[in-house]
Each structure stands twice: as C-alpha cells, then as structure tokens.
Amino acid sequence: xxxxxxxxxxxxxxxxxxxxxxxxxxxxxxxxxxxxxxxxxxxxxxxxxxxxxxxxxxxxxxxxxxxxxxxxxxxxxxxxxxxxxxxxxxxxxxxxxxxxxxxxxxxxxxxxxxxxxxxxxxxxxxxxxxxxxxxxxxxxxxxxxxxxxxxxxxx
Numbered sequence: 001x002x003x004x005x006x007x008x009x010x011x012x013x014x015x016x017x018x019x020x021x022x023x024x025x026x027x028x029x030x031x032x033x034x035x036x037x038x039x040x041x042x043x044x045x046x047x048x049x050x051x052x053x054x055x056x057x058x059x060x061x062x063x064x065x066x067x068x069x070x071x072x073x074x075x076x077x078x079x080x081x082x083x084x085x086x087x088x089x090x091x092x093x094x095x096x097x098x099x100x101x102x103x104x105x106x107x108x109x110x111x112x113x114x115x116x117x118x119x120x121x122x123x124x125x126x127x128x129x130x131x132x133x134x135x136x137x138x139x140x141x142x143x144x145x146x147x148x149x150x151x152x153x154x155x
Contacts, residue, residue, distance in 0.1 A: 007080040010041040012051040014087050015133055016063050018110060022130050023097065024119060025058045026106040033122040034111075036129070037063075047145060051087045059108035060098030065089040067139035069129065086129060088139045 014037045016023035024034045039054035041047055048065045055063045069086035076082060097108035111119060113134055116127055133139070 010083045012047050012085050013038040014051045014055050015129055016089050018091055021110040021112050023059055024111050025108050028106055030122055034119040035122040047085050058105040061095050062092040063089045064092050068144050
C-alpha cells in the first residue's frame with residue numbers, strides 16, 4: 001500500500017552579489033526588517049524560476065541564478081516538511097534597486113558587509129550567508145538541483 005505524500009513547502013532565498021555588495025529587500029511584513037530576496041515556490045514552478053521571480057518582484061532587479069549554496073529542511077509538527085533552498089546569483093543588468101514601495105516590498109538596496117549594522121535584519125542567517133559567500137565559501141553548480149528523472153550523464 002502506497003503511503004500518502006508528505007506535504008512540503010519549498011522556499012527559495014537568493015544571495016545576489018555585485019562586487020563587494022549584496023542585494024537586500026526591505027520587507028513589508030515581519031515588522032519591516034531587511035532580508036534576502038526570498039519566497040515560496042509556487043505550484044508547477046521550479047526553484048530557479050521562483051528565485052528570479054521573487055528577486056524581480058521584491059527588488060525590481062532581473063537576476064541570473066548561477067549556483068546553489070545550501071538546502072535546509074525542517075520537519076514541522078503537523079508532519080509536513082519545510083525546505084529552504086539558498087541560491088546564488090548576480091544582477092542581469094544595471095537596473096537600480098526599486099525605491100517605491102508596493103505590495104511586494106518597501107524597496108531594496110545594495111549593501112556592503114561593513115554597512116549591515118545599519119540595517120535591522122530579519123534573521124542572523126542574512127549576515128551568516130553573506131559572510132560565507134564573501135569569504136569564498138563553496139557555491140555549488142546548479143546541476144545539483146535537478147528535476148526528478150533528469151539524465152545523469154549531463155552534469
């Protein structure tokens with residue numbers, strides 16, 4: 001007898017780097033802190049497309065997703081599972097961060113590590129992952145994140 005699938009919520013978080021600066025979002029929710037471009041993967045959407053969509057919606061900047069930083073999981077008390085996929089990328093062009101608030105965010109900014117203390121962050125994870133990337137921590141190829149059934153000889 002087949003077991004029922006485990007309900008799973010998948011979220012993407014994107015580290016966008018331009019030189020020595022990182023793209024942060026001024027959130028509308030959670031008491032309006034600053035965070036990485038992030039959001040839930042919609043039904044039928046792949047994580048890379050979700051990351052590009054969320055970045056554009058929240059920051060106004062088109063991005064190229066180029067690597068995978070980490071995948072985290074959290075079993076939930078109701079038996080479901082939460083996955084967080086941390087991705088890495090860079091801006092696709094010179095579009096400046098949005099400055100006019102809308103339903104997605106209050107705005108966005110390019111921030112250096114030396115400026116982080118001026119930004120109330122939603123989580124220390126932001127600081128940790130930005131330091132990881134700035135110190136040359138591993139960024140894995142996107143081929144690690146593949147749709148089920150993908151061929152193994154095209155790594």
